[in-house]
Amino acid sequence: MGTNVLIGQSGGLVDDRAYRKLKDDVFSVIWEELAPLEQEIENKEALPYDKIMPALRRVGAFGFLVPERFGGHGLMIRQYLPIIAEFAKIQGGVRVIVHVHNSFGHAISELANAEQQAALLPGVASGEKSVAFALTEPDYGTGADLGTRAYRDGADYVINGHKWLITNSDLASHFLVLAKTSDTEVSSILVERDRLGLTIEPLPETMGCKGGEHGRLTFSNVRVPVTNLVGKEGDGQDNLERALEISRVFIAASSLGTGQYAFELSLRHARQRITFGKPIAQRQAVQRYLAEMAMDLQALRLMLDDAAAKWDAGERIPAVASMVKLFGLEAVGRITDRALLVHGGIGYTRAHPVERLYRDARLNWLEEGTPTIQHLVTAREFLDGHWWADDFAGTKR
Ligand SMILES: Cc1cc2nc3c(=O)[nH]c(=O)nc-3n(C[C@H](O)[C@H](O)[C@H](O)COP(=O)(O)OP(=O)(O)OC[C@H]3O[C@@H](n4cnc5c(N)ncnc54)[C@H](O)[C@@H]3O)c2cc1C
Incomplete structure (x- = not known):
């Protein structure tokens, strides 16, 4: 493929010409289709998903960092940075959905096992699935100071607790939830949005980056199979x-x-x-x-x-x-x-x-x-x- 071949983070190949074409296509969508929505979004404080999502899907904007073998672009970080920077020029709510989707899709491609990747990443790349990141809590700090608990019950984890300010809570198909699996250990567990016992509520509108949802999650005895654990127990x-x-x-x-x-x-x-x-x-x-x-x-x-x-x-x-x-x-x-x-x-x-x-x-x-x-x-x-x-x-x- 000549000398201008870049090895993607994922091992995927992205040649310079293909990357330049992708960047041109994405920048056209940003300035011709998304930027004109600014006033509508700022005034209504809501994202018109019917206009935004098809435009983003058309250029594969949900799979910038997903390896090519799962249908993404498999970009290197240095190739992705100018793209997310361009999104940050236009209305911030749009930048935020693209950022969270790509960032935590990327986390799955780095942290999840082969079965979890195969189940999730093709849908993440196409935009049909989306992983939101659920760390912050109303009554606790972050990192080791978490109130959300997950205990083993047979082949399941049972999760209880509260999260808030969780971006893309209206869009996400999955939440990557940080929970304590013992007094000293934090684990990360994938929770599908339709699990029984999971309640998702909106929070008030934000100062800037308007339009997206950063909701509150309540887990009341939410059961997920232990195969939803990402990494090992205590890896959280x-x-x-x-x-x-x-x-x-x-x-x-x-x-x-x-x-x-x-x-x-x-x-x-x-x-x-x-x-x-x-x-x-x-x-x-x-x-x-x-x-x-x-x-x-x-x-x-x-x-x-x-x-x-x-x-x-x-x-x-x-x-x-x-x-x-x-x-x-x-x-x-x-x-x-x-x-x-x-x-x-x-x-x-x-x-x-x-x-x-x-x-x-x-x-x-x-x-x-x-x-x-x-x-x-x-x-x-x-x-x-x-x-x-x-x-x-x-x-x-
Ligand atoms: C629009 C929006 C989107 C967000 N999206 C997500 C998301 O998708 N997922 C998610 O999990 N979270 C999300 N967050 C939450 C965000 O990451 C937190 O708000 C941020 O990390 C601060 O945490 P906190 O709100 O709990 O503040 P607090 O922890 O209450 O902090 C308040 C102040 O106290 C300081 N402080 C707190 N603890 C200590 C300490 N131990 N030592 C010294 N100083 C301390 C902080 O630095 C800060 O200045 C989002 C927030 C917003 C506003």
Whole structure:
């Protein structure tokens, strides 16, 4: 296949030409079919699935990271990042469904056994099935501090507990549920949405990334077969860390996309808006805002390239992933803030997408863990001696 052949994460082959064609097709869908839905979604605070889903399915947007043998595109991480970044420029609710679907489909292709993969991944790639991630709880913390319990009863697990803020709760066919299987062990278990005893309720609408559902799940003696366990009992914490590690890089790429668009809009506005007889772009004060935005974008892009290269080379990257996620959210915070400054009063109205970008970006603080968690993971990695500042390489996956 010539020299331009890239080996996909999954072992699938994606040649450069095919990748460029895919990117063109996806970007056309993003800008020609999805971006025009922005006002409708923002006003109704609901996603018009009848318009969104067929467009996404047509370009295989649910299977970017699913191996080719299961019907996905089998993209490498460095190929996926520009795509999820582009989604983050348009209405955030659309970006979120694409992110969660691909991120946790990817987690299944990395963590699940061969039978689970064969049962799930073809449907995930086509968009007929979708795995949502159910970690957060209303009455407990995360990680080891979980109230949801799963106990063995013959060939089943019986699950009790509560989860909330679970994205795609309206769409998901399966939930990857983190539950305690003993006082000290966390396990990850797949739960089909139609299991008896599982109640799914919507939560109030969000500040930004409007339209998607982030619901509340109640498990009342929900029975699933033990074959729904992902990995071994007690693997939950490790599965959680592995799934979130790369997903944090996807959030950082979303920060890049939102930031890039805020920058482009600011540049355009600064060139067009005339005060005291000159475009504001000619004022040094405004140039400083623009230069600072560009600097944040450049640094974030380089950190993302590094994270993707390491992951694609087969490394674990907990510290690198937490750092880029944290830097990304702080950078997009600064960039969208400066975008509002450049736009003046009109930027505070719905006349300009910068108002939406500012709200959408704010979710990046929360998805895949708060800043506190990213500080904690980063510090743990160097305090435990896993990497040093001049050698950020992680351990092999
Ligand atoms: C729109 C949206 C979509 C989401 N989607 C999902 C999803 O699909 N699946 C899912 O499982 N979750 C999801 N979440 C939940 C999200 O991951 C959490 O909200 C986030 O990780 C923070 O957890 P929390 O809400 O429990 O906050 P809390 O844990 O209550 O944190 C509140 C504050 O206290 C700090 N804090 C908490 N514990 C500690 C500690 N031990 N030490 C120091 N500081 C601490 C936090 O850093 C934060 O600043 C979503 C949230 C939103 C808003």
